[in-house]
Amino acid sequence: MRIGVVLSQTPGYSETFFNSKIKGLQENGMEVRIYCQSKKEGFKLCPAIESPKVSRNPILQAWYFLKEFSILLLHLPVLLRYIKLERNEGIGMIQIFKKTYLNAHLLKAKVDWLHFGFATMALGSETVAKAIGAKMAVSFRGFDINVYPIKHPECYKNLWKHVDKVHSISQYLLHKAISLGLSVESPFAIITPAVQLDALPMPKTITTSSESIKIVTIARLTWIKGLDVAIAAMGILKEKGINFTYYIIGEGDQNYTERYKFMVYELGLKEEVVFCGKLSHKETLEHLTTADLYVQPSLNEGFCNAVLEAQAMGKLIIASNVGGLPENIVDGKTGWLFENLSSESLTQQIETVLALSEADKKTISQNTQKRIIEEFNIEKQQKEFIEFYTL
Amino acid sequence: MNNHFKIIIFDGSFQTTPFINRLVARLAENHDVYILGFNEKIHKKVKNVNYIPLGSNQNKFRFVSTALALSFSKKSFTHTSKTLNLLFKKRRKEVQQQNFEIAVSQIQPDCIHVQWPSLLPWCEGFLLHNTHKIILSQRGSQTNIIPFVDAENFEYLKKWYPKVSGFHSVSKSVSEKGDIIWSDTSKIDNVIFTGLPLEQMVFSNKYLKSKPLALLSVGRAHWVKGYDYALKCCKVLKDAGVSFHYTIIGGAEDEELQYLRKELGLEELVSLKMRMPQEQVFELMKSSSLLLVPSIVEGLPNVAVEAMALGLPVISTDCGGVTELIENDCTGWIVPSHSPSVMALAIENFNKMPLEKIHNIRLAGRKKVEHYHSDTQMIKGMENLYKEVIQTSNP
The missing domain is CATH 3.40.50.2000 (Glycogen Phosphorylase B;)
Structure with missing residues (x-):
């Protein structure tokens, strides 16, 4: 089984939670990949794939676009499925174009599970898992559920719709997510952090x-x-x-x-x-x-x-x-x-x-x-x- | 000695605060006033004031042309070549420093009024060689807070304060803070209160204690404003069954306040609003029942002075210079800072207070402000300070 974990960056040495999780999965024959915005020097636990770059320079950005979309053409069925899913959500074509670019690294992924490391990581990528034929998981960690939605009410509407299983580090966060609209029927697991x-x-x-x-x-x-x-x-x-x-x-x-x-x-x-x-x-x-x-x-x-x-x-x-x-x-x-x-x-x-x-x-x-x-x-x-x- | 001075106002920017704008407008009637700034963006220049650019922080072309113009005006080859050299090496700050010094030497001011302690580093050359009289304003966090949480800053000010010719303090309390940094019998330090255009600020006769009680605070969301304590106070009021609505102008977008409002169950009772133009704030003051100043630190909160001028009663914490403005139960009410329950009690008392008593307090507040916070007293105070400093020979 292949697990893709989406994080903002590769976990640091002291972030035991992620590191031990990855090691545990690997020891049980699972393959883990990290999808992130930036890779820390010296991270060797598992392969890490960086998200497409965003540049202020329009010429450079045009080049990045061209490069990513050429590669994406090799994944045409996924791409078409993604566009269809986004259209169903009522997203306009320009917006879909942008989102496709930003999610390009995930759309190319071949994984069984796409697991977003915290709820805010999933924003803008809610339909990606379905498009690539993977199951979608998300973790609740604190700020994402406790603070972020106060300023951005309804921000997880699409997440609740598409997520297949949620992981919460406490009962409290799960209940809070339910109060924010997560279906009580959503499969879940409470897995608390652990200490080495x-x-x-x-x-x-x-x-x-x-x-x-x-x-x-x-x-x-x-x-x-x-x-x-x-x-x-x-x-x-x-x-x-x-x-x-x-x-x-x-x-x-x-x-x-x-x-x-x-x-x-x-x-x-x-x-x-x-x-x-x-x-x-x-x-x-x-x-x-x-x-x-x-x-x-x-x-x-x-x-x-x-x-x-x-x-x-x-x-x-x-x-x-x-x-x-x-x-x-x-x-x-x-x-x-x-x-x-x-x-x-x-x-x-x-x-x-x-x-x-x-x-x-x-x-x-x-x-x-x-x-x-x-x-x-x-x-x-x-x-x-x-x-x-x-x- | 004549009473016509050349005064440089140094704020770092052309876009000076309303307080400084009112000051320079009146000063320019009798003196030559120059505003020197790195940030040249400005909506409306004050009439008869000379604006001297020191090298724009926003525009590279303007930066280079300003630097060259100033250095050519020195008519010295070595000077110009030094400027070119600095420009070439992109040593922006040194070019600006040089611009500042050339501009000052051309103006030959009687004094340079530095508006913020953070600008003192630009004046080190003048201070060190005692070439110009420097006057420093002490008004807020740069005097009240930073020196006391940042030992390096304290030592810096302590080193340079004795070389400053005179100080302007917006309240006695801020002056006392300055004395902790450095004090001496020869120190010139005048407390000059903020002046307001009171003739334009009409005292509202139609005061109503609304139900629910309309509470108002005005000012950016920053910890010194103590809005977190104000929200905890609202929770106490809510639990006590007091009918009220609290509005914070400038409190929108702040994560902590939004979180606390929700956590304390105050969503219906508290509005967090964006900043708004002064005229609108004044309108809102006229339709509110009570101004809350829950601050931790203040030099002297202008918003309280404005409210009192318009006839809006004020409950304030005893932060900084507030006690110089408000005498408890005479011109408003004072509560200790960091104490939500005491503030809530004061609001409950206010809520039960007969309108007649509130009216007397409002009148006393306006009288106090007319006496101590007129434009005229501010200008007179400032002119006296300039005169005193200019006529005192440097040690």
Whole structure:
């Protein structure tokens, strides 16, 4: 069986989710190809095919057009089928011409499944799978379902019509997609992200008895990560005389950097809050090993890999009660949830956790690791993906 | 010494803000005013003001011709050859720097009024050799925010501020921020409030507290505006059963606000609108019940001054210079920033307030604005600052 995965670019080294999925499929005799806009240097896991180029230079663009369409003539039946499908959707000929060019790399594909890595990737390519005689699959990851449709209502109307099977990383995203118009009858599979446990440093003990508590968040500096909620909570903690340092690992554009740094300045937290910027995966994990508490204040998450990794390391985790996070964490057993957007609720939860006995903390930590090992391991994920295409 | 000055206004662009346009129009009545800019696009030039191009950022031909014209005017072979050399090597910024310096040396101004701290690097040569009097405006985020989140920027300003001859601050609060960067007994720093053409801004006598209560905010969607807190405030109002509708002019297209509006269930109660021309904004102010200023940081929000001039009551956070404009319960209402529930409470109180009290506040607001925010006081303040700086000998 041949699977074509459509992504914006080939997965990076640390994107375990895609890489382990591909390896798993290959080990089971499936052939995987990636269709993407740009190929990263050194990606060798499977063949990667780039999408047709778009140039501002009209002469160059005319040449690209000519080249692509000449090759497409070798796939004439597919091309005609595609044009017919698009005509049925009420698309005009000029638009079809453009779409044919942009989808040329997919129209030439010989695959059994065309799997769009996230819902927005499928926009403009909804009928391609049918045209090439493949089944169409799509993954829901977070932004594509949580945020994009707010600005673009009805954007997935055609996707819902043509998709053969959906993959969601959480129950939450699936339900959200149904509320956006996905048919309840659409075949689906929930396959959560997984952690490669042997790649993680495993701290032997957890302690929060030290003089100053170390709190960590891994997040891009952008609004949906809810960093203002966390920073406000840190302000309250400081007022209460709690000794802590809060590390934010991740970078953002100038606007968001100024927003959060100014908030820290305003609340007088320059000593307590450290902006680490972007760190490598390895450096990030090193930070995590020495953390007493991990906080995820996001306004929404499809599932959240950072929380998953922190759990695998047995960290005490507090996350907002929103999106896929309540599936990621079992409240009170493998971590704690706080009321979304509420810094007061977050502060309360932090205090509650800090007040636990060492024995209780240890139990939670062990529960957490056990659940991750049993339910979020790579082998389970790989098996689920094979079933996704074969069942 | 006479009272007729040659003044360079340096904003980086010809398309200056309405505030600067009003200022130069009035200054040009008694002084020679020059606007120097890299961006030469302009809809309407202000009368009697000289516009001097420094090399267009938009048009290559204009860029080259401006540079050559300026360098020929020096009538020096070495100068022209240097210009040609820089042009040839496409060292745009150096050509512009040279253009700026030639233009200034030809004008021989009494002072150069630099509108934004980010433009100081262009003036380093003048500052270093003390050749011209530089006046710097302190008005917003470049004084209030950036120095305090970017240590390098703070150090830069700290290094150059002592060489600046005088400062204009739009509020006491922004002046205090500037003092954190550098302060000295000899520092000239005058607070000059924004001036509005009040004679054209008619106080509305037909005020109505509409039901649902029409709440309004005006300004681009940027985090300093605190609209995220305003939306959380709306959620509190909704839960309390208050009947209202909130409009944010300039809030359309912003992903965060759209997301929050949906997440907080406010789609029916909040409109996010595109920017609109000032006349339309003023019309909307006249038909609204209350202006909300939920900002985190402001120099002094012009929109609040405008609302008060037109007779629209204002609830604002205590950001920046607002407390210099609004005295709580006298000329409007002040709430702490970052506090949606307190703002909601203030709105509920307003909603229950007798019209007579609101009317008194509106009148007091207009009076305050007439006293402190007339065009005339702004021009007088600015002329005094120029005079003070020009007559003070440099240390």
